[in-house]
Each structure stands twice: as structure tokens, then as C-alpha cells.
Amino acid sequence: MSQIHTLTMPKWGLSMSEGRVNAWLKAEGDTIAKGDEVLDVETDKISSSVEAPFSGTLRRCLAREDETLAVGALLAIVVEGDASDAEIDAVIACFQENFVPGGEDAADAGPQAQRIELDGRPLRYLERGTGGLPLVLIHGFSGDLDNWLFNHEALAAERRVIALDLPGHGQSGKTLATGDLAELGAAVLALLDHLDIPRAVLVGHSMGGAVALQLAQTAPQRVAGLVLIGSAGLGAEINGDYLEGFVAATSRNQLKGPVSLLFSDPGLVTRPLLEDLLKYKRLEGVDGALRQLAGNLFPNGRQAQVLREVLGGDLPALVIWGKADAIIPVQHAAGLPAAVQVERLDGQGHMVQMEAADRVNTLIHAFLSRCNA
């Protein structure tokens, strides 16, 4: 049986309405597997690769290089099995006839982030996918749920995946009480309760990894597995200059140096990216929240809490690190118990889940089969 798939312009982030095709990474006639990178696309905020959500033969590349296309526009035709050119032409004609570039409407389509009140504080989360053992994505210091832009949808193909804005971050409430891992972890647990999720696999990046470790320690019955990416909580070292520079920065140019440390490709640190970070930093309460968290968790450029012992037991754990991480050193991945799967990615920095999204998603997919509900 054959199936004709349409590969369309993805939507990365709520504000994306169009993308520019930078380069085709596959050619017509190539066999592609699900998850393969097919082409590079650039938006005004970010550039990344489009992965095939299905396997098959790349029969038609419809978008030209350097062409700018609306979200949802047809990029390519991938065929599983056999299909005649006439059948493909018919699918293309039907698609083009029905496709309406959405503009503002497209920006509103797709899954919507929810904002709820938990323990008297607004909390934003975004849920995708259904079934399976749920996955919770926990961002790092000064991040938000958009840090999982290139992971969320791919991971949600076979399960329910929730990303949240931690207290003090994104569009959640900015006022912190104790401003420590316990408070951040309690917010994650409160969200799990709200969503009736008894057990989940926690995926934590950087400070979010320390939150996940803390939860595995204090509420082990709720945690079915841990994925720790460039994680805090596994050693004392952290780049204090980065933290200090990021917290103190009040302009685009002051922010550029610290933020460049996060990525292995400095070209990703665009001015729109910096402006989005400034927008967050200028919200009332954010400066105080960041200083409070940094002061409690990373005083004097050291991590206050090391939670390596959490990884000693039966809890399945996957640790992913960019070898060129300039924020938290990859050395923290050494010397962990043998049962912990450790993956060090060449040339990658701290934002490895964004810059090597495909590798990270594949590793997490494979790891999940080891976790039990």
C-alpha cells in the first residue's frame, strides 16, 4: 500500500508566520527515514532543519532555495511505497487549491498554551499529544517553554508531553517565595496534580535538571524516569560570569556576550532573540526573581546543591551533554552510576536540545522504552 505525504512549512513558535528555505539537505529520489533532516529553514528569529515526520522516497522538492513561504505551505512530497507522477500531481493540485496562507490566523492555530492559577500564582503550560507515559519538559534559568520548540512536537508523536514556564519565568507568575529548587519543584508537582498525572518522565535542561533531580528525591513515586540535559545539580561548577552578566544586562549589546555562551553556533544569537530576552527581563518582578534564584542556587558562581546521589537507584536516567558546554562543564557527566545512560555530543553547547534537536529527540525516544508507568 502506498501513501503520499505532504511535507509543509513548520511553525516554530507562536509568532512564526513564514520561513525562508535556506538549503535542501536531501534531493529528489533520496530515501529518507522518519526524523531525517530534509531542508534548512530560516525565520526572522531562528534557523533550523525541518525533519521528516514520516519515511519514504522524496519524490518532489517544491520549494526553491531562498524562497520565503507561509507556515503550512507545501515544501515537498514524500511517498511511502509506489505512486505515479499523475497521482502525485493530483495531490499537489488538491493541496494548492485548498491551501490558504493563514497569516494572523495561522499564528492562532495549533495547540495553545494554557494559563491557570496554581497555589495563587499564574502558571503557563503547553500540552501536546495524548496517551503513553507523560513527559514533562522543564526549562532552565531564565528560559521558558519555547526552549523546547524543536523537541515538543517530535516527542509528542506517541505520548502526552507538557512543557511549562517555571515560577519567575516566561508567562508564569514572577513572584517567588523561597526562590529555591523546592519551590520550583512544588510548582511542577502542582501542575501534575492539576493534570491528573500520577507519574511522568521528567526532562530537565540546566536548572530544570536540578528541579527534576530534586523531585526524584522528594517525590520518587511521581517520577518514572529522568532525562537531564546540560543539567545543574551534578557538580559544583557553573559559569558564574555568565550568570552575573545575564542578570546584570539591561541592553541588547550587554546581553549578547553572555547569551552567546549558550550556543555553539554564535549565528543563532540574533538581535530578535536578544530582544525577546530583554522583553522578559524587563517585566516587573523578573529581575528580582532571577537575582533571588541565582543567589540561592548558584551563590558566588558555584552550585549550592549537588544531587548526584539521586541517580544511584533503579530510576532510569539519561544524561545528555554538549561537549562544548560553556555554562555547566561536561565533566559533570563523568563518574555517574553505570546504569545511567550518558551521551556526550561533539561540538554542542549548552542549548543542545535546540541546536541538535534531532539527536536529542532520538535519544529520548529510545530511552523512554526503558521507563515504566
Place this chain on the structure above:
Amino acid sequence: MARKISYQQAINEALEQEMRRDPTVFLMGEDNAGGAGAPGEQDAWGGVLGVTKGLYHKFPGRVLDTPLSEIGYVGAAVGAAARGTRPVCELMFVDFAGCCLDQILNQAAKFRYMFGGKAVTPLVLRTMVGAGLRAAAQHSQMLTAWWTHIPGLKVVCPATPYDAKGLLIQAIRDNDPVIFCEHKLLYGMQGEVPEESYAIPFGEASFLREGNDVSLITYGRMVHLAMEAAANLARQGVSCEVLDLRTTSPLDRDSILESVEKTGRAVVIDEANPRCSVATDIAALLAEQAFDDLRAPVQLVTAPHTPVPFSDALEDLYIPDAAKIERAVLKIAQGRQAA
């Protein structure tokens, strides 16, 4: 999805949040509260286009209607500011500035200097600017350059709901007189605006789009036409950077020079008349400080040197549009591949 509200609601929210935060903030102007001679309680218009609607009831005694006498009430606001309050005074249309110019030019703008820093004037003068509402020659002008020319004033021209809120909050907290220019055609524009309070510092342009071939430098409503032109030009393979100045005084010279250093080509878009304008000011800056970076002459896209016409057809012709911007870009973008 973040909350979306209009430019007008963003201004209203900034006023409300600052009035809650600081009891010395108050509003005054023609029809700010009641309007049309009504007492206010029953018939609160909240300004001629409803921008201050709802505040009269929330802040009793702090939203004041004034007589139809700009020289009187603007002068009162300048005095109140010098005496320690933070008035947000509304000059309904910027075109009426002639009636109160001395209060702004010779009083508000000079106090800090003439009193050796012993007096500050934390006044915000909110005012409607710009053409396109079929309001003819006396209610449609873009007089940004007037204010920008005067030392001692700060001049703000927000293009989006997000900027309108953050820049107005900064304007109210600022200790100098600020002319806050609201484009009447933008009031209905929707955009994402955080519920929290936030202040955007003055003198910081915003890069709305990154590009390599041509810098589009502009402010106010023209920002959206520049973005439209940039999107169209991208489909033709021309990559434009769009820079929204946000404030014309102070001016973010660094960002302008940084952008043109990269692209080597600049189109400055200004809704105002073309002589002695923000556009010519930026062209002069580029000629003086970026001459070696320029690979083509700076292009200016502005209104013509005429009053704003009353005829719909002529007014449409008067206001710069995306097509004019695209033509100006294409005129200097030729040969960019060879560069």
C-alpha cells in the same frame, strides 16, 4: 498564546498601572474624563477616541477635564510637574501645539537647564499624530521633527501595542518632559502585551527584522509599512533589516550605524514632511559617520512638502506606502550580489 490587546488598550493599561503605583500621577486634558460637557460619572467618554476610558471611575479626582485652552492647561501641567507631581497631559491633536508652544519650548524644555538642575519637569504630553483618518490639514500632521529639534525634550513614537505600554511607563517615570506621539491609525492595532508592568528605556531602537542587503530605518506607523515592504522584497530575494527607532530623541545612533555598517544601504522612511525632518537628520548622520560603509546613496521615503490633503485620493498619495518603500529599496539594491 500571550494576551493580545490593542494599542489603545495598552496605553490605557500603562496609565492605570502607573496611577496605581504612584499617587502623584494624574491625567488632564480636553475630554479626558467626561467629554461633551457631561459631568463624567454618567457619560465618561475617556478622550475623543476613548483612550482614557474607565480611568475616571477608578481614580476619583485624578482624571481632570480642562477648558478648551491649550496655553492654559498645558502651562498648568508644566507647573504641576515642576512642583513635584507627574501629570500626563493630553494635547488632543499635535496640530494644536501652536496654541501652547511657549509652555513647551520655553518653559518645560528649559527648566532643568535654566535652574541648574534644581528643577525637574516630569511631564508627559500625550498627543495624537499622523495622517490617514481623513481629518484634513489641521488634524493629521506628523510634527515629530519639531520636538526632536528642541533640547530638553524627549520624543517617543511607539509603533506597536507592546512598545506603547512600555514606553509610556518609562515616559511617566522619566524626570524630563516627554512628548508621547500616538498614531491615530494604530489605536486599533492588536498585539501581544504582557499583563505585568515593564519599562522600555529611551534611545534603544528595536530590530524587527534582520537582513543583509538594505537597512530600512523608520518609526511610528511607517514601521508596519516597512515590514510589509521587507516581506515582499524577501520574496524577490532582497534581504532587508527593519529598524524601529521608537524614540527620535534620544536617538539610537549606535544601532543605526551598526545596521548600515553591515548592509551598506539605507532607506529612511518618515511620514512627516521632507524638509528638516527626522529622515534628513538620519541621512546627515549616515553621510557624516557612515560614509565609508555606504555602497549607494541614502534614500528617503517621506510625505511631499505639502499640507495633508483632504481628498481621500490625494491623502492616500501623500502618505508613504509599501510600494514606494519597495521602489526605493530596489533602486539601490541592484548590484548587491557583486558587493
